[in-house]
Amino acid sequence: MNVCIIGTGYVGLVAAACLSEMGNDVTCIDVNKEIINRLNDGKIHIFEPGLESLVSRNAAEGRLTFSTDLAEGMQDALFIFSCVGTPSKTDGSCDLSYMDTVAEQIGQHLSDYKIIINKSTVPVGTADRVKAIIQKELDQRGVSVEFDVVSNPEFLKEGDAVNDFLKPDRVIVGTDNVRTAKLLETLYAPFARSRDKMIVMGVRSAEMTKYAANCMLATKISFMNEVANLCETVGADVKEVRAGIGSDRRIGYHFIYPGVGYGGSCFPKDVRALINTAREYGCMSNLVEAVDTVNNRQKRQIADKVIDYFSARGGVNGKTVAVWGLSFKANTDDMRESAALDIIQVLTDAGMKIRAYDPVASENGKKILADNSHVSIMDGQYDPLDGADALAVVTDWNQFRNPDFNRIKKMLVHPVIFDGRNLFSRTFMKDMGFSYISVGRQPVI
Numbered sequence: 001m002n003v004c005i006i007g008t009g010y011v012g013l014v015a016a017a018c019l020s021e022m023g024n025d026v027t028c029i030d031v032n033k034e035i036i037n038r039l040n041d042g043k044i045h046i047f048e049p050g051l052e053s054l055v056s057r058n059a060a061e062g063r064l065t066f067s068t069d070l071a072e073g074m075q076d077a078l079f080i081f082s083c084v085g086t087p088s089k090t091d092g093s094c095d096l097s098y099m100d101t102v103a104e105q106i107g108q109h110l111s112d113y114k115i116i117i118n119k120s121t122v123p124v125g126t127a128d129r130v131k132a133i134i135q136k137e138l139d140q141r142g143v144s145v146e147f148d149v150v151s152n153p154e155f156l157k158e159g160d161a162v163n164d165f166l167k168p169d170r171v172i173v174g175t176d177n178v179r180t181a182k183l184l185e186t187l188y189a190p191f192a193r194s195r196d197k198m199i200v201m202g203v204r205s206a207e208m209t210k211y212a213a214n215c216m217l218a219t220k221i222s223f224m225n226e227v228a229n230l231c232e233t234v235g236a237d238v239k240e241v242r243a244g245i246g247s248d249r250r251i252g253y254h255f256i257y258p259g260v261g262y263g264g265s266c267f268p269k270d271v272r273a274l275i276n277t278a279r280e281y282g283c284m285s286n287l288v289e290a291v292d293t294v295n296n297r298q299k300r301q302i303a304d305k306v307i308d309y310f311s312a313r314g315g316v317n318g319k320t321v322a323v324w325g326l327s328f329k330a331n332t333d334d335m336r337e338s339a340a341l342d343i344i345q346v347l348t349d350a351g352m353k354i355r356a357y358d359p360v361a362s363e364n365g366k367k368i369l370a371d372n373s374h375v376s377i378m379d380g381q382y383d384p385l386d387g388a389d390a391l392a393v394v395t396d397w398n399q400f401r402n403p404d405f406n407r408i409k410k411m412l413v414h415p416v417i418f419d420g421r422n423l424f425s426r427t428f429m430k431d432m433g434f435s436y437i438s439v440g441r442q443p444v445i
Ligand code: NAD
Pocket: 006, 007, 008, 009, 010, 011, 012, 029, 030, 031, 032, 035, 083, 084, 085, 086, 098, 101, 102, 119, 120, 121, 122, 154, 155, 156, 157, 158, 265, 266
């Protein structure tokens, strides 16, 4: 089948690579010439495990091509996926300007029947909006062309995106058109081999499903962070509490880890967008608003702990903190809304210096933090520790789980570790002679 993917980011490039892997002919379109040039040179611009080899294999076999020319890319395609960004506006609502532009461009070039698929995360009603924009362009051109607009939200996770796309828990298709649903079932058949993985529903339900899923996951995280904070105060240990509640099958162990708060390009903006949708329709969203509030507080919590620790020991000014991890979670270079950015801002505002390391997000970090003269990004994991007063672990990269503690202790001025991910055992830290401050557990001082 012939597919055109518009927007070659984390979602678009993964979808394109996986669809071409199944034998489809896929053209990727992006407005960013640099991205397309890099892809045409065989290099990918994002870090995603397994993606580079998939892209290069399918590109070499001629099933995957890259271009900035949408008219050419959509010419032979039956399916046109819109995978452009839908960031937050300053009021928290979803910025649909990239989606609108794509719809206008499709309308300007549409000449035969196509299925336009909204894969980006977009508020309820966006499929109708896209349809109206395309129709307006067709009317202006004075032509009549049939087309369908479908909602097909994406549920992949950065860091495991290729696996998630190849073996999805479910594929949601929102359309009232039975024929369109059948065509999408055929396209997705290699991924959703068991029939119950394919869930066809109304367009608005599909759009809502994506927000409901992300907000449910964000709720679990904020709930557990609130429980963790209470554990610290009342003398409980959140690791033990997690084991206790997770064993209940109605609750389960997934997504109930406390930490530095959720970040990334999805949860924060999608939570805000759902709050905004509720407001727009005059509905209450007390729970989701609380999820957002708890998360904003949690994102700076480990920084507050660093400040409290040094304030009680002569002051924070001029102190240096080594930070391990810049990406919002392990296995990605994505720093969008990463807690590391909040933590670094709070610490540097308080007069501290930061020496940071991340296995893959360092290059992004150098660009994003270029204006903060109190931050240096180092190339080796142990480089930031040299002469630092403390270590703060922010991202849960595997290589941080079992580091050389003797080396850390020798390099730090103060043997103190702030652990935003609860990677280490309190007893072990105590035996090693560290002060150890984590999340939802009693500090080792
Ligand atoms: P991204 O920012 O990585 O990629 C978007 C791409 O679209 C960019 O390369 C940009 O240059 C391109 N673009 C913008 N306007 C364009 C246009 N008019 N024509 C062609 N290309 C254009 O975004 P992403 O992380 O891939 O997310 C895309 C959408 O998918 C968002 O709505 C997001 O919420 C949703 N989503 C993301 C994830 C994730 O983990 N990243 C998971 C599920 C859903």
